Amino acid sequence: MDLFDNLVLGFSTALLVQNVLYCFVGVLLGTAVGVLPGIGPTATVAMLLPITFNFEPVTALIMLAGIYYGAQYGGSTTAILINLPGESSAAVTALDGHEMARQGRAGPALAAAAIGSFIAGTVATVVLAVAAPPLAAVALKFGPADYFALVLFGLIVSIALARGSALKALAMIALGILLGTVGQDIYTGTPRFVLGQRELYGGIDFVSVAVGMFGIAEILRNLENERDRPSVLDRVTSLWPTREDRRRIVGPIARGTGLGAALGVLPGGGHVLASFTSYAVEKRISKRRSEFGHGAIEGVAGPESANNAAAQTSFIPLLTLGLPAHPVMALMVGAFIVHGITPGPNVITDEPALVWGLIASMWIGNVLLVLLNLPLIGIWVRMLRIPYQVLFPMIVLFAVIGTYSLGSNEYDVYAIAFFGILGYVLIKCGCEPAPLLLGFVLGPLLEENLRRALIISRGDATVFLTRPISATLLALTVAALAIAAFPAIRKRREVVFAEED
Amino acid sequence: MQRRRSLPDVLAGGIFVLIGGVFVVGALGYDRGTPLRMGPGYFPLMVGAIVAVLGLAIIVKGLVAGEVIPSEAVPWRAVVLIVLAVVFFGFFIGSLGFVPTSAVTALLTTLASRRVRLLTALAVSAGLTVAATLIFVVGLQLRIPLWGPGFVF
Numbered sequence: 001m002d003l004f005d006n007l008v009l010g011f012s013t014a015l016l017v018q019n020v021l022y023c024f025v026g027v028l029l030g031t032a033v034g035v036l037p038g039i040g041p042t043a044t045v046a047m048l049l050p051i052t053f054n055f056e057p058v059t060a061l062i063m064l065a066g067i068y069y070g071a072q073y074g075g076s077t078t079a080i081l082i083n084l085p086g087e088s089s090a091a092v093t094a095l096d097g098h099e100m101a102r103q104g105r106a107g108p109a110l111a112a113a114a115i116g117s118f119i120a121g122t123v124a125t126v127v128l129a130v131a132a133p134p135l136a137a138v139a140l141k142f143g144p145a146d147y148f149a150l151v152l153f154g155l156i157v158s159i160a161l162a163r164g165s166a167l168k169a170l171a172m173i174a175l176g177i178l179l180g181t182v183g184q185d186i187y188t189g190t191p192r193f194v195l196g197q198r199e200l201y202g203g204i205d206f207v208s209v210a211v212g213m214f215g216i217a218e219i220l221r222n223l224e225n226e227r228d229r230p231s232v233l234d235r236v237t238s239l240w241p242t243r244e245d246r247r248r249i250v251g252p253i254a255r256g257t258g259l260g261a262a263l264g265v266l267p268g269g270g271h272v273l274a275s276f277t278s279y280a281v282e283k284r285i286s287k288r289r290s291e292f293g294h295g296a297i298e299g300v301a302g303p304e305s306a307n308n309a310a311a312q313t314s315f316i317p318l319l320t321l322g323l324p325a326h327p328v329m330a331l332m333v334g335a336f337i338v339h340g341i342t343p344g345p346n347v348i349t350d351e352p353a354l355v356w357g358l359i360a361s362m363w364i365g366n367v368l369l370v371l372l373n374l375p376l377i378g379i380w381v382r383m384l385r386i387p388y389q390v391l392f393p394m395i396v397l398f399a400v401i402g403t404y405s406l407g408s409n410e411y412d413v414y415a416i417a418f419f420g421i422l423g424y425v426l427i428k429c430g431c432e433p434a435p436l437l438l439g440f441v442l443g444p445l446l447e448e449n450l451r452r453a454l455i456i457s458r459g460d461a462t463v464f465l466t467r468p469i470s471a472t473l474l475a476l477t478v479a480a481l482a483i484a485a486f487p488a489i490r491k492r493r494e495v496v497f498a499e500e501d
Numbered sequence: 502m503q504r505r506r507s508l509p510d511v512l513a514g515g516i517f518v519l520i521g522g523v524f525v526v527g528a529l530g531y532d533r534g535t536p537l538r539m540g541p542g543y544f545p546l547m548v549g550a551i552v553a554v555l556g557l558a559i560i561v562k563g564l565v566a567g568e569v570i571p572s573e574a575v576p577w578r579a580v581v582l583i584v585l586a587v588v589f590f591g592f593f594i595g596s597l598g599f600v601p602t603s604a605v606t607a608l609l610t611t612l613a614s615r616r617v618r619l620l621t622a623l624a625v626s627a628g629l630t631v632a633a634t635l636i637f638v639v640g641l642q643l644r645i646p647l648w649g650p651g652f653v654f
Contacts, residue, residue, distance in 0.1 A: 054642075165559075165568055167559055171517045171559060174548055175552050181524075181545040181548070185531075187541075188532075190531060192541055192545060193527050223579040224575070392614070393629055396586060396587070397629055398636075400586075400590045400606060401590075401633055405643045410591035411591075414588060416587050420587070425512070425516065426513060428570070428572060428575075429513035429516075443548075447544045454536055455537065
């Protein structure tokens with residue numbers, strides 16, 4: 001069976017000393033930024049991306065991936081211990097997790113989160129390994145028209161999942177696409193919107209956009225109201241869940257894994273949706289519904305499994321179609337491109353060691369994460385005492401140095417300031433930054449495929465409707481737009497998200 | 502969620518209209534081509550128009566039934582100092598070199614917090630400069646001179 005050979009290849013790559021080492025560095029950093037409120041995986045990956053350019057491509061991707069799924073683990077620790085979700089998907093974990101901690105059951109809550117995450121991560125990686133090759137094979141049949149429809153579909157679905165106003169999310173996507181057109185035109189080489197500056201010919205660097213929108217803007221948000229952190233519950237005793245606890249978390253972990261693995265594939269924060277949905281499901285089917293919100297261990301195990309499963313399967317669109325499902329994935333597309341690899345269905349056949357090495361590294365990463373999170377919990381608790389006054393200057397300084405080192409281009413640094421302010425104003429006005437970044441990364445792909453499709457069809461725009469794949473995807477796009485726009489369906493969506501408040 | 506006239510909505514919409522409009526005007530200066538063979542101006546013109554129209558829709562919605570967004574005061578000090586710190590870095594890294602530029606950037610950023618004392622700020626920025634030098638120049642061997650040609654003792 002191919003799968004077996006592929007996995008052997010993957011593990012032989014992932015178990016190389018430097019790959020294990022950087023996998024460890026990645027999950028360690030991921031856990032750290034997941035634990036620390038006020039710094040997320042997107043800003044971290046953006047900051048560290050330049051550093052990884054000196055690495056082998058597979059090592060770079062293993063580390064960046066580790067930061068992403070490590071952050072999903074770490075986010076739960078903060079949520080449980082101080083009721084502040086370190087990462088957006090951990091918001092729902094805080095509901096029952098923190099309640100358990102207040103009842104002196106922080107240990108079992110942390111253990112349930114870690115065990116659930118481990119099982120979910122392991123299973124979802126199997127899903128990834130099994131599903132990726134056939135999907136990539138299908139994707140190879142895609143023509144430019146189909147690709148255009150697929151990218152459009154991905155962008156629109158990401159609004160249906162985003163919180164807040166759908167209209168604003170749509171506008172943010174379009175704005176991202178628009179900003180992506182800065183730089184030389186791919187077909188004619190004409191410089192567009194470069195204001196006469198040679199430095200802008202290559203376009204706006206997406207690292208600057210990410211660091212500005214997710215790093216600087218977030219820091220400004222946090223500095224609006226400087227409060228002391230809520231005090232940490234200092235002692236975590238008896239990590240091991242009781243037999244009763246173990247019995248109660250089996251079902252939620254299994255259901256959470258399934259939900260997460262399925263929803264993670266969706267673009268635009270599938271892991272957040274997964275954890276909310278899992279919580280809603282557990283609450284609905286539980287016999288102890290009244291315990292939810294008052295320290296039900298199911299409310300920790302389910303959502304944590306779901307978001308971790310989703311974190312793994314969100315690599316499926318990236319590895320098979322070259323489409324990022326999350327801003328972190330968008331940054332990883334950049335990492336691929338810098339290393340001379342065009343993300344897309346060809347990657348899995350052209351670079352098998354890279355793809356399977358990455359997949360295999362996720363198992364190793366998940367094992368490392370359990371080791372990091374359970375026995376070393378005391379260290380993470382202590383890390384929560386680092387004052388924000390030290391943390392945010394570090395983020396700013398490392399971000400500017402990292403961005404500058406990309407191309408020794410001072411315009412990339414100015415762009416950070418610009419997008420920091422733009423992002424801050426837009427976030428304050430109720431616009432989420434993630435759709436903009438997805439639009440920015442996917443915009444050039446959209447334009448290229450649109451133009452190529454029309455050249456091939458000799459200017460006949462009906463090509464998008466006559467090709468079955470493209471027509472189906474466009475129909476789904478319209479459906480997704482309808483879901484996002486229709487008030488009745490929107491209301492249901494708000495109900496799912498309202499649990500957070 | 503309450504629905505009424507909302508200033509943030511109007512502001513957000515205004516930004517979209519403005520940026521969309523600027524790109525539309527800019528795109529008019531490029532060759533548009535035909536749908537068969539699109540010129541460099543075609544796609545930005547289309548998307549710019551979409552952004553502007555969506556911006557208008559957000560403004561209208563904001564005037565009729567806007568979202569009420571809980572908002573806190575803008576931390577002007579942080580906005581100014583952080584922008585200054587970032588721009589300083591971009592402007593001077595070429596001439597002053599890694600160490601002085603990082604130190605000033607770190608100090609400016611540290612002072613962005615309203616709760617920091619000068620002595621603490623100095624200590625934090627000194628620590629960060631050392632850490633950054635060790636990580637980026639010694640550890641990762643970035644090719645940025647430690648002391649630039651423009652830096653004179």
